[in-house]
Amino acid sequence: MTPAEQAVLAANEAFYTAFAERDPQAMDHLWAKRASVACIHPGWNPLRGREPVMASWRAIFSGPGSPQISCSRATAYVSGESAFVICIEHVPGSLLVATNLFTREDGEWRMIHHHAGGLAEPLDDVEPPHGTVH
Amino acid sequence: MTPAEQAVLAANEAFYTAFAERDPQAMDHLWAKRASVACIHPGWNPLRGREPVMASWRAIFSGPGSPQISCSRATAYVSGESAFVICIEHVPGSLLVATNLFTREDGEWRMIHHHAGGLAEPLDDVEPPHGTVH
Numbered sequence: 001m002t003p004a005e006q007a008v009l010a011a012n013e014a015f016y017t018a019f020a021e022r023d024p025q026a027m028d029h030l031w032a033k034r035a036s037v038a039c040i041h042p043g044w045n046p047l048r049g050r051e052p053v054m055a056s057w058r059a060i061f062s063g064p065g066s067p068q069i070s071c072s073r074a075t076a077y078v079s080g081e082s083a084f085v086i087c088i089e090h091v092p093g094s095l096l097v098a099t100n101l102f103t104r105e106d107g108e109w110r111m112i113h114h115h116a117g118g119l120a121e122p123l124d125d126v127e128p129p130h131g132t133v134h
Numbered sequence: 135m136t137p138a139e140q141a142v143l144a145a146n147e148a149f150y151t152a153f154a155e156r157d158p159q160a161m162d163h164l165w166a167k168r169a170s171v172a173c174i175h176p177g178w179n180p181l182r183g184r185e186p187v188m189a190s191w192r193a194i195f196s197g198p199g200s201p202q203i204s205c206s207r208a209t210a211y212v213s214g215e216s217a218f219v220i221c222i223e224h225v226p227g228s229l230l231v232a233t234n235l236f237t238r239e240d241g242e243w244r245m246i247h248h249h250a251g252g253l254a255e256p257l258d259d260v261e262p263p264h265g266t267v268h
Contacts (some may be wrong), residue, residue: 036211038220043254046220077170082216086172086180099249115233117251120177
């Protein structure tokens with residue numbers, strides 16, 4: 001694994017840590033400040049632009065349905081200053097699959113898009129992570 | 135819209151044309167040759183690498199369940215040599231939401247990732263396109 005891939009996976013882990021800890025400040029920091037951003041929560045219409053995306057996280061974190069979430073099987077694909085990660089999300093009772101996009105801003109890998117949705121196929125050999133986000 | 139955004143949306147349209155026409159050669163041409171690629175079909179486990187992705191398209195196109203598909207509401211986000219598109223996919227009886235990633239290779243925008251999944255929310259104001267892919 002290259003240093004860039006490691007850095008992107010660390011950013012991806014930080015995303016799931018902020019999500020699991022319902023931390024709006026950490027989540028805000030993780031997302032790009034200058035690049036345009038978007039987000040597709042499971043089953044939702046796409047959200048386009050930083051304000052709707054951040055408002056969605058605040059609403060999710062403050063609501064009763066904010067899931068306990070962790071991530072496994074993350075793979076990073078890096079091309080220059082852009083990268084994406086695909087991974088499996090574990091929430092109580094189900095598995096989701098996610099694509100997370102990142103760009104480098106100010107020397108940090110910051111998120112520009114999150115797309116999560118249902119996983120209909122069984123994953124026989126996937127064990128949910130225990131107490132970790134990777 | 136910038137020329138790059140227009141070019142990325144044209145590549146996205148070419149993807150849905152190849153999909154709707156079940157054209158494996160066109161689909162193969164659309165995907166990056168050198169960059170690593172991945173694909174998440176609705177409900178499937180992630181496919182990682184060009185061969186599994188291309189094999190999936192051949193299987194979809196040759197099977198009885200290959201959907202009639204078209205795309206609307208495509209928005210392109212370009213950053214240097216990388217770009218992503220979010221759009222709504224129309225298949226008979228349902229709507230899906232997709233994230234499509236592209237990179238520039240040999241002067242062309244080529245696909246490196248496709249992630250499509252269910253859209254649970256109603257889209258009251260979305261009319262399916264009639265005979266077009268945009």
